[in-house]
Amino acid sequence: MTLVIISHTEHYKTDDGTLVGWGPTVSEINHLVAHFDTIIHVAMLHDGKAPPSALPYTSERITFVSIPALGGRGIGSKLKSIVYAPKVIRSVAKVLREATVFQLRTPTGIGVYLIPYLTFFNKAKGWYKYAGNWNQKHPPLGYRLQRWMLKHQSRSVTINGRWEGQPKHCLTFENPCLTEAEVALGATYSASREWPTVWNFCYVGRLESEKGVGRILDAFKALSADEKAKIGTLHLVGDGPERSQFEAISKEIGVTVVFHGFLPRTKVFTIYKQCHGFIMPTTASEGFPKVIAEAMNFGCIPLVSNISAIGHYIHAKNGFLISPVETDVVVDCITQFINLDEANYTSLLDASKDTVHLFTFEHYANRLMNDVI
Structure with missing residues (x-):
């Protein structure tokens, strides 16, 4: 065939x-x-x-x-x-x-x-x-x-x-992005996570305003001094024509920001492991960005826009939905996240497990062969 x-x-x-x-x-x-x-x-x-x-x-x-x-x-x-x-x-x-x-x-x-x-x-x-x-x-x-x-x-x-x-x-x-072996690896890593005292965040994707990178930087800038003290590093993975503008803005927000450019898949997974929150306040024409499922697989809690199909998979039990997609709402989501107690943080991690299984290549192929071809 x-x-x-x-x-x-x-x-x-x-x-x-x-x-x-x-x-x-x-x-x-x-x-x-x-x-x-x-x-x-x-x-x-x-x-x-x-x-x-x-x-x-x-x-x-x-x-x-x-x-x-x-x-x-x-x-x-x-x-x-x-x-x-x-x-x-x-x-x-x-x-x-x-x-x-x-x-x-x-x-x-x-x-x-x-x-x-x-x-x-x-x-x-x-x-x-x-x-x-x-x-x-x-x-x-x-x-x-x-x-x-x-x-x-x-x-x-x-x-x-x-x-x-x-x-x-x-x-x-669902758009596939994980193997069963990666899901097993992610489950093991997530189970080893401890409630953080310093919170790291990441974004993975095109560095452009439509994807929400400007809103991310504006939101971290708007945090109070006490809230910024709880932030470790904001990792931005990807590239785009607006990168130099974002780099200039990042120097004024009072939070450590690292621009990684494009990275191989394995190194992106390393970033997820270092971070506690995956943030994407996008207004682009998204379906369901694969990077959300990848981040969740390694215990990186999503703070993402409630657009398209994102809200069909992300909800209050496994993440934070940004709606409407405005800077003050992003600020509120970040604030709620970094003030989680240990029990609620662990609950969010546990709730991610059922979601990520839907995004395996094996699940996708089985559905194609049974329902489409």
């Missing part, structure tokens, strides 16, 4: 010629290959240096087919995507001749024309993965169009969260 995956996932060549791609997607594919004879990934090959978070494929049964590196927010980028549409469609059509089943990962710029192409001109068995906020009230035009098209076609669509009026072919799915 051959699975063809079509996505906008960024790939790079390292100095020694090794192909690497965006870590979370590559990890998912590396685990899926156990259920298929072959996986062909049609995705984008970029110039430039690969970030440390990029990973190689681990099986010779995974083949990469490159398409032009397209996408972006500017008008020029969108026009380029349209100009290259015939070439992308030809590449996809050629590869689909080998497919037993396909997956198109959306929303993506190329999805605007690949969804109608697959709906009307291709009869291969397949499904769509919508990784964004399925219930977003005012999405960008491209996202809104893709969501509408996915609602009005017959193939299965895996989405984040469970929503009122959800079409029958739209199936609630």
Whole structure:
């Protein structure tokens, strides 16, 4: 059985010629290959240096087919995507001749024309993965169009969260990010955690205002002197065009902030182990960010926005929901967290265990094979 995956996932060549791609997607594919004879990934090959978070494929049964590196927010980028549409469609059509089943990962710029192409001109068995906020009230035009098209076609669509009026072919799915072995390791580590007297925090993701990095820094700055005395270090993992601005702001907030840039997965796990709270006051088009589940797995309690499907998994028993997503609410959540007594802190840790099991690769693959393919 051959699975063809079509996505906008960024790939790079390292100095020694090794192909690497965006870590979370590559990890998912590396685990899926156990259920298929072959996986062909049609995705984008970029110039430039690969970030440390990029990973190689681990099986010779995974083949990469490159398409032009397209996408972006500017008008020029969108026009380029349209100009290259015939070439992308030809590449996809050629590869689909080998497919037993396909997956198109959306929303993506190329999805605007690949969804109608697959709906009307291709009869291969397949499904769509919508990784964004399925219930977003005012999405960008491209996202809104893709969501509408996915609602009005017959193939299965895996989405984040469970929503009122959800079409029958739209199936609630968790995004996988952990192995059973990592969950076991996380459970052992969480059980060894002690009630802290100094509280460390982390954020993992793009360093940009939309993801809430500015709100994080503003919130820590707004803490009282006594509250700041309870804070150890705020770790920011990731990168982005606003990093230099955030670094300048961080020098004025009265809390130690460390900017790590992009890190390999194993080093990100080390950051989670060092921290007690994972903070993400995002307003971006999130589904359910995988980093929340990863952090919880190592006993890092989430303080996260109540948007999209996040509130379907995070609640008062296992974390803190930031709603509305405003700086004073972030401050309140941080204050409540660092003033937890030992019993309530331990209760939050214990409640995380059932949640993280939903985000294993094994759980995801079993559901795919039973409910979709």
